[in-house]
Amino acid sequence: MPAVSGNRSKLAVLGPLFSSHSPQAQAITTLFVYILLLAAIVFLVVAALVGYSIVRYRGRVGTAEPHPSFGSRRAEVTWTVIPLLIVIALFILTVRTMAFVDAPERPSQPPDVIISGHQWWWEARYPNGGVGVQEIHIPVGRRLLAEIDSQDVIHDFWVPQLARKMDAVPGRHSYIWLEADAPGTYQGECSEFCGMQHAWMRFRIVAEPEPEFSAWVTRQAQPPVAPASGVPAEGARIFQQKCRECHARSGPPLDHIASRKVLGGDLPNNPGNLARWSTNPQSIKPGNHMPDQSLSNAETAAVTAYLETLQ
Amino acid sequence: MRQRARLGMAMFLLSEAVFFFMLIAAFVYFRDARTAAANLRLGATAVYTVCLAASSVTMWRAAESGVRSWLVGTIALGAIFLFGQGREYVRLFHQNVTISQGLFGTTFFTLTGFHGLHVLIGIAVLGILLRVGAPAAMEAAALYWYFVDAIWIAIFSVVYLWSFL
């Protein structure tokens, strides 16, 4: 089961909005709670009015027609002005929260990470050249500027416990603040229908202390070491022949696939699943752009062994 | 009866105005005056524009007087306009400017193409009216014809005049 970090309080059972782990997400939740309370009050007023009428003014057989009354200016003005005032207050709160939560539309600093959506996986590129696939690491307690874009159709980057969602529109660069106040793994998902495997375009944000984050991002930037001999070397040869071209051109980079926790959106990364994915990805994520491979059992074992060396 | 036909046509034309406005807006959004000026011919198109404007006058005369020849004149002028559009299209195709050439081709052909289609439909309706005249229908058709003409003035201004400024 994927971990959902930071169950701060019993409210967390209501969902990620109630276990926020960043100032931005917290501010949004606060605004939402105000609106929820407001909505509850308005609904109760309407329900009370209706409920009262149903009981008190129930027609009884034989009663005469009620005296026609056509309205009341005072009532109408009241129930126009009061909602108007409420709406104005809500608007002010909204604008202030927007300013607090959001990154500038055109920031003056370069991004700390560039996150790209592809059908149907996410990648994160760091300034040192390191690339994360499906698993995006960030340092705890430091606010990053993340650039969001898409390499094909419109996607949406959403990690509810940490940040607002942001549409990834091809041809546009968009920016969000990304920070976590506690270490842990945070669930993320694509939030704009992007085709057949939109449902499994899920990802994780892993927040870790600075030293660990540094070490991870350095490792991600290092090229993979080619295995010298044995089954993995054989696997490397098969990989070179059958897999490298597509993965270099459009598929996710696999240089550090063995260090990822999850494959294909939600499958635990272990040798068994890796073997299954390598040969029969359509059975796991039907419609994804990787076709099923015709590899013999021996070839599969070799390729898997090779991939397992790519930490 | 005639009031209803007029009002009905006016309401329909309101919706058509929105339709053309959206297509014109797309042209303006993707506007590329250089490509437009390089590929379009202002002079020739201006001549055909005058023909279409004249056809509104003949249409007005046809609706007022009910005399057939004014209606025939309108149809003829409309046909000349379409002929001119056709020549422009063929010339552009020979220069490899098609709807898929790029944003200019895309917006130009869509906008002028739908306008041309409306002119064609108008000519067809006028043709029917030549055979089966009815005052209410004639008035409504006249409104349609003026509208199609007015839209062309707008398109001509935005696509041609503005690009050549």
Place this chain on the structure above:
Amino acid sequence: MSGLAIPAEQPRTGWRAWISTVDHKQIGILYMLTGLFFFLVGGLEAMAMRAQLSLPNLKFLSPETYDQIFTMHGTTMIFLVVMPVLIGFSVYLVPLMIGASDMAFPRLNALSYWLLVAGGFLLYVSFLAGGAPDAGWFSYAPLSEKPYSPHSGMDYWALSLLLLGFGTIASAVNFVVTIATMRAPGMTIRRLPLFVWMTLVNSVLILFALPALNAALVMLLCDRLLAAHFFDPARSGSPLLWQHYFWIFGHPEVYIMVLPAFGMISEIIPVFSRKPIFGYGFVATSTLAIAFLSYGVWVHHMFAVSLGHVFLSVFAASSMLIAVPTGVKIFSWAATMVGGSIRFTTAMLFAVAFLLEFTIGGLSGIAFAAVPVDWQLTDTYFVVAHFHYVLFGGTAFALFAGAYYWFPKISGRLLSEPLGRWNFWMVVIGFNLTFFVQHFLGLLGMPRRVYTYPDLPGWGTLNLISTFGAVILGLGVLVFCANLVASMVFGVYAGNDPWDAWTLEWAAESPPRADNFEKVPPVRSRRPLWDLKHPEAADWAAGAD
């Protein structure tokens, strides 16, 4: 219209009469029945979706099939159910309510209906022609463009919507001219029944909104079929342009789908509260405000795109503002009941339920107007809950109310009240079970338009409850259909005016004669039949005209 008169010899009975009819009553019935048919089809699509989603990781429907079904469900419910049924009620009732004998353009009326049939057919034929459209009912580019949706389903979608759009625009033209020029003497604009007023305002909305969709569809077809580049980011086109154009149509569209329903509620609640509507003027004016504002809110469907704070704030303001005239209506309807003598017919039950459900839907809408909240909740099941509350708990409930209210006029018989009770309670319980829990699913983070989901805490349980609710809802709808059929055969005869109502249609026979009225009653106020029945307490004498 002299040279092209309708032929005098028209078949009187049988299917030939129905196919060739230009009578607004028959056309209205055709609209309603066609809408009901597609409601059942769309309902089956919904049941298939709910079945697939009832538990995590199910493989009942492949993602390919699921994507087609959810696209068709949305497209069907909006264009082949809600709009036709609303237009059908308007086509049937407006001439009767204004004392006319038909619509201004009867043949255009028939054409509008047959365009509906053609559009519906074209949309569904796509299943047999390589696959139904599968990019969602709002078909965002570039997913909807050729490289990402190579098969022809999207072309069928666009073409069928164009056909349907023409028909709808034609209906709108017809309504405006009918209401403007064919009112009975004495029926000034200020004395219009609110259903007619809402139809009029709605028609103007249609005239301005549908062409925007037609333009977008035409542009999409040029991209797909002629290799144009409107929305193609690879050639400097703009996917966002599609979104703007679509929502410039799409937002007024949701009001198009609700204003006539507001009109129905405005007729039904007063009659069963035995009091005139509270604040006719305010209700009518607020309708104009809503219509006007509805053109200025569309970007709230795009808040998750980085469009700049100033721009987004303007639309946040307008989206919050539009809640005020909507709220005015809710309060007016509720206030109508206060001091009344309420009769709980099935129509009234649905109308009262409408008040509460629509309020919930409206309030969840306000949450989305608060931009940062939208930044968390848009594209989740929270928004699915929101729009089903306003469209089903709102419009569909109003349609049920309207069905129970006007069925006697249309058919001459009353719908069964006992069956109506079963219909009502199953639908209310089923509806709320299905959709209330979806608010929580959205808060839990479940995105929309997913064919399945991971086994995260609560997701499976809530989805199962929602599916269970959908089954009850579906059965409630079937009870309604059974009521229709049974009442046609066994229903009690209704007479002209079973509800002791006040607007002109109740002066006609049930069902009305071919030219509607032998003699139109005099109109001196908003409630002409009240004035006739209560000359000593006539509205015009009380100064309320």
